[in-house]
Amino acid sequence: MIAMKKITDKIVKPSSSVTIKEVAKLAGVSTATVSYVINNTKNVAPEKRQRVLDAIEQSGYTPNLVAKSLRVKKTNTIGVLVEDIMGYPVPAIINGISERVEKSDYRILLNDLRMLESLFNQYDQIMQQKNKINEAISLLLFGARVDAIIYVGMFDRNITGILNEINKPLVIAYSTSDDKNFHSVTYDNENISAEAVRHLFDLGHRRIAVITGLAHTSPARMRMRGIQRAFSEAGIVLDSALVKNGDWEYASGYSCMIELLSEDTLPTAVFAMNDLMAVGAMDAIGNAGLRVPEDISVIGFDNREFAVYLHPKLTTIEIDLKGIGQLAAETALNTILGVDKGESSLIIPSRLIQRKTTARVVTAVKESALP
Amino acid sequence: MIAMKKITDKIVKPSSSVTIKEVAKLAGVSTATVSYVINNTKNVAPEKRQRVLDAIEQSGYTPNLVAKSLRVKKTNTIGVLVEDIMGYPVPAIINGISERVEKSDYRILLNDLRMLESLFNQYDQIMQQKNKINEAISLLLFGARVDAIIYVGMFDRNITGILNEINKPLVIAYSTSDDKNFHSVTYDNENISAEAVRHLFDLGHRRIAVITGLAHTSPARMRMRGIQRAFSEAGIVLDSALVKNGDWEYASGYSCMIELLSEDTLPTAVFAMNDLMAVGAMDAIGNAGLRVPEDISVIGFDNREFAVYLHPKLTTIEIDLKGIGQLAAETALNTILGVDKGESSLIIPSRLIQRKTTARVVTAVKESALP
DNA sequence: GCAAGTGATTTAATCGTTTAGAAAAAAATA
DNA sequence: TATTTTTTTCTAAACGATTAAATCACTTGC
Numbered sequence: 001m002i003a004m005k006k007i008t009d010k011i012v013k014p015s016s017s018v019t020i021k022e023v024a025k026l027a028g029v030s031t032a033t034v035s036y037v038i039n040n041t042k043n044v045a046p047e048k049r050q051r052v053l054d055a056i057e058q059s060g061y062t063p064n065l066v067a068k069s070l071r072v073k074k075t076n077t078i079g080v081l082v083e084d085i086m087g088y089p090v091p092a093i094i095n096g097i098s099e100r101v102e103k104s105d106y107r108i109l110l111n112d113l114r115m116l117e118s119l120f121n122q123y124d125q126i127m128q129q130k131n132k133i134n135e136a137i138s139l140l141l142f143g144a145r146v147d148a149i150i151y152v153g154m155f156d157r158n159i160t161g162i163l164n165e166i167n168k169p170l171v172i173a174y175s176t177s178d179d180k181n182f183h184s185v186t187y188d189n190e191n192i193s194a195e196a197v198r199h200l201f202d203l204g205h206r207r208i209a210v211i212t213g214l215a216h217t218s219p220a221r222m223r224m225r226g227i228q229r230a231f232s233e234a235g236i237v238l239d240s241a242l243v244k245n246g247d248w249e250y251a252s253g254y255s256c257m258i259e260l261l262s263e264d265t266l267p268t269a270v271f272a273m274n275d276l277m278a279v280g281a282m283d284a285i286g287n288a289g290l291r292v293p294e295d296i297s298v299i300g301f302d303n304r305e306f307a308v309y310l311h312p313k314l315t316t317i318e319i320d321l322k323g324i325g326q327l328a329a330e331t332a333l334n335t336i337l338g339v340d341k342g343e344s345s346l347i348i349p350s351r352l353i354q355r356k357t358t359a360r361v362v363t364a365v366k367e368s369a370l371p
Numbered sequence: 372m373i374a375m376k377k378i379t380d381k382i383v384k385p386s387s388s389v390t391i392k393e394v395a396k397l398a399g400v401s402t403a404t405v406s407y408v409i410n411n412t413k414n415v416a417p418e419k420r421q422r423v424l425d426a427i428e429q430s431g432y433t434p435n436l437v438a439k440s441l442r443v444k445k446t447n448t449i450g451v452l453v454e455d456i457m458g459y460p461v462p463a464i465i466n467g468i469s470e471r472v473e474k475s476d477y478r479i480l481l482n483d484l485r486m487l488e489s490l491f492n493q494y495d496q497i498m499q500q501k502n503k504i505n506e507a508i509s510l511l512l513f514g515a516r517v518d519a520i521i522y523v524g525m526f527d528r529n530i531t532g533i534l535n536e537i538n539k540p541l542v543i544a545y546s547t548s549d550d551k552n553f554h555s556v557t558y559d560n561e562n563i564s565a566e567a568v569r570h571l572f573d574l575g576h577r578r579i580a581v582i583t584g585l586a587h588t589s590p591a592r593m594r595m596r597g598i599q600r601a602f603s604e605a606g607i608v609l610d611s612a613l614v615k616n617g618d619w620e621y622a623s624g625y626s627c628m629i630e631l632l633s634e635d636t637l638p639t640a641v642f643a644m645n646d647l648m649a650v651g652a653m654d655a656i657g658n659a660g661l662r663v664p665e666d667i668s669v670i671g672f673d674n675r676e677f678a679v680y681l682h683p684k685l686t687t688i689e690i691d692l693k694g695i696g697q698l699a700a701e702t703a704l705n706t707i708l709g710v711d712k713g714e715s716s717l718i719i720p721s722r723l724i725q726r727k728t729t730a731r732v733v734t735a736v737k738e739s740a741l742p
Numbered sequence: 743g744c745a746a747g748t749g750a751t752t753t754a755a756t757c758g759t760t761t762a763g764a765a766a767a768a769a770a771t772a
Numbered sequence: 773t774a775t776t777t778t779t780t781t782c783t784a785a786a787c788g789a790t791t792a793a794a795t796c797a798c799t800t801g802c
Contacts, residue, residue, distance in 0.1 A: 019758055030782045035760060042761095045780070062513040066446060067758035069437045070787050080481075085469060091462040098456060098483040107515065110451075110481040112469040142433040144478065250680075279680045286682075306677030309621075309650045311657075390788055401752045406790060413791095416750065438788035441757050 018059045027055035038063060078332055079109045079146035083153040089321050093152050093173055096325020104333055109146055141166065148332040169335035173328035175218060176345065183335065185327045185346040187319045189219060192350040193226030196299055196317060199352055200269045201234055204361040205297060209242040209267035211256045211277050223273050242267055246277045253280025261288050268361045269297035275304040275316055282310065293359035303353055312356030319350045389430045398426035409434060449703055450480045450517035454524035460545055460692050464523050467696020475704055480517055512537065519703040540706035544699035546589060554706065556698045556717040558690045560590060563721040564597030567670055567688060570723055571640045572605055575732040576668060580613040580638035582627045582648050594644050613638055617648045624651025632659050639732045640668035646675040646687055664730035674724055683727030690721045
């Protein structure tokens with residue numbers, strides 16, 4: 001039976017219950033000394049240090065970060081607050097955050113905003129009396145004692161209030177709010193939109209239709225502003241009959257395009273405020289017997305994975321989501337360390353990716369006749 | 372100047388420094404009493420309870436979860452370990468996890484596996500002497516003292532060892548390992564693959580090609596097993612010349628299809644082991660001047676978002692990723708509570724979504740001539 | 743009216759670390 | 773060698789909660 005002795009016996013199983021005290025006893029030193037060698041925070045005699053290291057090895061000791069956090073009042077944790085983890089920009093941004101954070105000694109506590117309910121259960125006594133959502137967020141944040149917060153999302157929700165109240169480093173990733181009280185890192189929504197329509201101008205397009213996102217949302221407004229600026233800078237007028245309000249979804253892109261196709265004079269190009277609506281528009285165009293880009297050019301926004309699997313491949317705008325995440329994390333860490341005081345508003349450049357859905361206009365108005 | 376007094380004065384700013392002790396003093400009771408009302412864990416006289424509640428309100432007190440965790444030796448945190456947060460199945464699974472977890476009083480500590488480096492920095496003294504990756508994971512997990520762990524990923528990495536050593540509830544989501552030592556929740560990889568080829572059989576296909584994923588990976592092997600089983604159950608032989616090894620990427624789907632198209636007799640249908648390769652195959656077919664599904668049927672796997680934006684829309688297999696996440700979280704929570712002892716292997720059913728890339732075979736062999 | 747019983751409240755120990763400040767040891771100086 | 777200085781090590785008090793066990797304040801029964 002001896003032969004069957006488990007081979008795994010040699011593996012030190014971190015029993016999770018061994019504390020610094022036991023290591024100290026094992027090494028014949030005080031807990032302070034053990035702490036000093038673990039954290040490299042004071043000189044300790046070489047032989048003693050080795051004894052401690054051996055004791056740690058032998059006992060399978062793992063520092064209890066919870067206890068440490070309590071003592072030093074610092075969790076080395078960044079709270080990442082997202083509206084919906086699945087939603088389009090979020091995973092890519094988290095990826096960037098995580099990539100930056102991995103290089104530090106911090107960790108990420110992920111908070112889907114729906115998770116709030118959980119706290120109502122636990123602390124219902126308190127909660128009954130409080131302004132629910134605000135206080136719940138604050139409980140989440142202060143309760144877990146994260147060192148900083150990164151908020152990733154659309155910022156549509158009415159959480160500006162509580163976010164303002166937070167006396168911890170806070171950085172908004174992806175979107176901006178109108179009151180710029182905190183760090184934010186975004187992309188150049190307005191500029192890149194302008195660039196997209198300039199691209200269409202360059203190809204000779206003048207009758208350019210726009211399919212917007214939900215009209216009241218901030219990205220939709222900013223993109224519209226960029227579009228309008230490009231038009232006015234070029235001295236061309238944007239025919240308001242050609243702007244249709246979508247809602248970011250495929251179906252709205254389709255139906256808006258149908259509407260546009262029923263006008264007396266067709267647009268020669270369509271700028272959809274995201275790729276989903278762009279696909280919808282392309283399908284509508286195709287179903288109407290017209291071709292992209294020969295009859296109508298289409299340009300999207302987001303450079304979603306599928307953009308390249310469409311026929312033809314979609315010309316669109318790529319936002320550096322990973323870069324946004326990285327910079328947001330960078331900002332958060334810097335603010336924690338105090339090197340980066342005050343608020344800042346960082347903007348990461350986007351780029352237009354010219355693929356196959358935009359082409360030079362052929363039949364349309366003569367260019368020379370225009371301003 | 373009085374008129375300019377900030378309006379925000381009335382808002383209680385959780386100063387994050389007020390402790391239970393101060394609340395107690397404010398309410399004129401002991402800290403124990405405060406704790407009892409917060410946690411509803413013992414009777415306290417109504418007037419006193421109210422005094423405590425008021426004191427909490429007034430002071431803007433928020434319980435320090437770190438301190439609580441240390442005391443009760445329970446963090447109410449589930450560690451979610453992922454290989455790559457951006458990678459295809461991960462966000463959807465996390466979504467499911469988070470959706471289930473939100474209904475409890477737990478939180479999620481997200482760990483991208485790349486984050487390990489951070490721990491090397493902090494604890495390099497210890498780390499020098501240890502088997503790096505294993506111990507780093509263990510430090511991460513035991514250090515943060517999570518109550519349970521959910522591992523989301525391909526399980527290709529050599530981490531089975533350390534995962535086996537963990538004496539905490541562990542559930543593997545999405546993939547399974549060969550040694551079934553822990554809870555796992557997966558999908559019916561083999562069965563659904565068999566069903567997919569039966570679907571092709573039903574449509575009259577007999578010459579069915581397969582584009583595999585990376586051949587050594589477990590999902591690729593399981594899917595292959597299902598395919599082979601369907602063939603043998605139907606008494607049809609799978610022409611091994613028709614199975615090509617891809618690597619899950621678009622390009623490999625394309626090139627495998629090119630190879631298949633160069634054979635003397637063409638397949639009438641192709642089963643690609645994921646949607647990415649399916650698109651690649653479709654593009655190859657299209658570029659060869661053939662049509663999907665009239666000439667060759669195509670079936671994918673994953674039901675990626677873009678499947679429905681292709682022309683024609685892709686017939687594929689949908690895995691209930693959210694369901695996997697939810698069940699994984701459920702299992703983890705149950706195991707923490709002790710209601711769900713021992714290991715289990717749960718399997719969530721997938722479904723075949725018939726869209727437009729599969730059609731009845733027309734030209735091919737007479738059905739009646741076959742077994 | 744008093745002992746016993748019941749229920750509310752408080753006291754104080756505890757969780758596992760870190761870290762001033764005290765003490766001890768070692769090294770430098772006189 | 774005796775003293776001072778420097779360096780290493782240890783003692784013990786935090787950090788902010790929870791929770792046995794002790795205490796206190798009432799009832800109740802006899």
